[in-house]
Amino acid sequence: xxxxxxxxxxxxxxxxxxxxxxxxxxxxxxxxxxxxxxxxxxxxxxxxxxxxxxxxxxxxxxxxxxxxxxxxxxxxxxxxxxxxxxxxxxxxxxxxxxxxxxxxxxxxxxxxxxxxxxxxxxxxxxxxxxxxxxxxxxxxxxxxxxxxxxxxxxxxxxxxxxxxxxxxxxxxxxxxxxxxxxxxxxxxxxxxxxxxxxxxxxxxxxxxxxxxxxxxxxxxxxxxxxxxxxxxxxxxxxxxxxxxxxxxxxxxxxxxxxxxxxxxxxxxxxxxxxxxxxxxxxxxxxxxxxxxxxxxxxxxxxxxxxxxxxxxxxxxxxxxxxxxxxxxxxxxxxxxxxxxxxxxxxxxxxxxxxxxxxxxxxxxxxxxxxxxxxxxxxxxxxxxxxxxxxxxxxxxxxxxxxxxxxxxxxxxxxxxxxxxxxxxxxxxxxxxxxxxxxxxxxxxxxxxxxxxxxxxxxxxxxxxxxxxxxxxxx
Ligand code: UD1
Ligand code: MG
Numbered sequence: 001x002x003x004x005x006x007x008x009x010x011x012x013x014x015x016x017x018x019x020x021x022x023x024x025x026x027x028x029x030x031x032x033x034x035x036x037x038x039x040x041x042x043x044x045x046x047x048x049x050x051x052x053x054x055x056x057x058x059x060x061x062x063x064x065x066x067x068x069x070x071x072x073x074x075x076x077x078x079x080x081x082x083x084x085x086x087x088x089x090x091x092x093x094x095x096x097x098x099x100x101x102x103x104x105x106x107x108x109x110x111x112x113x114x115x116x117x118x119x120x121x122x123x124x125x126x127x128x129x130x131x132x133x134x135x136x137x138x139x140x141x142x143x144x145x146x147x148x149x150x151x152x153x154x155x156x157x158x159x160x161x162x163x164x165x166x167x168x169x170x171x172x173x174x175x176x177x178x179x180x181x182x183x184x185x186x187x188x189x190x191x192x193x194x195x196x197x198x199x200x201x202x203x204x205x206x207x208x209x210x211x212x213x214x215x216x217x218x219x220x221x222x223x224x225x226x227x228x229x230x231x232x233x234x235x236x237x238x239x240x241x242x243x244x245x246x247x248x249x250x251x252x253x254x255x256x257x258x259x260x261x262x263x264x265x266x267x268x269x270x271x272x273x274x275x276x277x278x279x280x281x282x283x284x285x286x287x288x289x290x291x292x293x294x295x296x297x298x299x300x301x302x303x304x305x306x307x308x309x310x311x312x313x314x315x316x317x318x319x320x321x322x323x324x325x326x327x328x329x330x331x332x333x334x335x336x337x338x339x340x341x342x343x344x345x346x347x348x349x350x351x352x353x354x355x356x357x358x359x360x361x362x363x364x365x366x367x368x369x370x371x372x373x374x375x376x377x378x379x380x381x382x383x384x385x386x387x388x389x390x391x392x393x394x395x396x397x398x399x400x401x402x403x404x405x406x407x408x409x410x411x412x413x414x415x416x417x418x419x420x421x422x423x424x425x426x427x428x429x430x431x432x433x434x435x436x437x438x439x440x441x442x443x444x445x446x447x448x449x450x451x452x453x454x455x456x457x458x459x460x461x462x463x464x465x466x467x468x469x470x471x472x473x474x
Pocket of ligand 2: 241243
């Protein structure tokens with residue numbers, strides 16, 4: 001029957017539905033958090049398989065959710081915008097998980113590609129080939145397998161003397177001889193929808209784990225005269241699942257090394273010690289950047305060309321221009337730094353901090369929701385919160401924007417060409433006019449007129465510093 005050319009043509013017309021299993025808790029992670037929400041390269045595990053599934057352009061993507069369903073659904077939506085969700089209320093095994101999608105698929109003539117949420121590195125090209133082979137063979141079920149040096153924990157593929165598929169046996173149910181088999185089930189299958197659900201009806205939980213195993217389906221199909229084919233894939237890493245934190249760490253390391261190698265070879269980035277840098281796969285780094293040991297670049301951060309990032313610095317979801325020097329031990333989150341700036345050591349930029357071109361932030365300076373204008377400097381021991389600082393302005397050591405009155409946050413504006421003296425307290429809301437100067441230790445509670453010197457507690461105008469041409473004319 002499977003060689004019937006008519007069936008083969010019909011098979012190739014069958015719409016593709018991808019079914020992603022993601023309802024399990026992942027007991028071996030020993031975690032309160034569902035396994036597919038654990039992070040790999042800064043993204044939840046489920047993100048990877050969803051994006052790969054989407055790139056196959058299937059007719060639909062169904063995700064089986066259960067443990068922390070709301071969070072898993074949000075993670076899926078963040079990864080691919082939309083998918084259909086089915087709920088598996090009780091986690092009774094992979095077969096039961098597929099059964100949860102029955103109403104969506106059983107009566108369709110879809111080709112169902114089953115993927116696991118915990119197999120993140122599977123590539124679209126591999127799946128494409130697998131699907132094509134399945135379509136061409138016209139069989140009811142194809143299984144993707146791989147050989148592992150250490151197959152412990154996986155379901156083993158049992159073949160007969162002619163190398164033909166016999167069954168899949170789970171680690172816990174396997175005999176000593178079967179445990180020696182190195183060919184494992186990747187948990188990736190293609191099924192004809194109708195046959196899949198008909199066979200699933202007959203799966204029972206008579207096994208060591210008391211679960212409904214999806215892995216029993218191929219054997220049932222074959223017993224009924226349908227053909228099952230196993231495709232042995234060459235790259236074991238690609239189809240390995242993550243079941244423990246040790247495996248998660250191995251994958252993290254693998255992904256990290258891959259990302260850094262690509263940045264060195266393709267983007268022209270120097271790593272002083274590639275084994276001690278942590279760069280998100282989503283980050284973009286420009287040519288001739290130099291990354292020191294112990295740097296973490298997280299999320300969708302971009303660095304322009306020729307930046308130097310010194311040891312112990314973390315940059316998350318931020319944009320950095322060209323030629324920026326970020327000295328040791330800075331934390332930069334959700335912020336933007338334009339070209340030719342210098343930051344740190346020990347600076348903290350967060351919540352949309354913005355440094356315009358050629359500005360400088362130095363030792364122990366924190367910026368929150370604040371903007372530092374072009375060429376301005378804040379070199380030492382300063383807090384800038386909800387502040388807008390103009391151009392060519394100097395913020396003296398120990399300056400604090402007192403932005404919080406215990407109830408609300410208030411803005412501080414410091415205009416161009418201002419000199420804020422050391423230890424000035426700017427009690428917001430307040431504006432310091434352009435060209436003004438505050439003396440050391442001033443507590444500024446009222447707006448400072450342009451081009452004046454203020455001093456004292458509270459600060460008062462001591463003298464007019466200059467007259468401006470444009471003012472005289474006006
Ligand atoms: C499964 C296979 C095993 C294969 C391995 C490959 C079965 C019985 N075993 O084992 O042959 O070698 O994958 O990685 O299928 N899930 C649910 N609901 C459940 C149980 C699991 O949605 O009730 C989901 C999990 O969230 C996970 C996936 O199914 O994403 C696989 O489950 P897991 O428990 O990791 O199966 P393995 O023991 O790894
Ligand atoms: Mg698994």
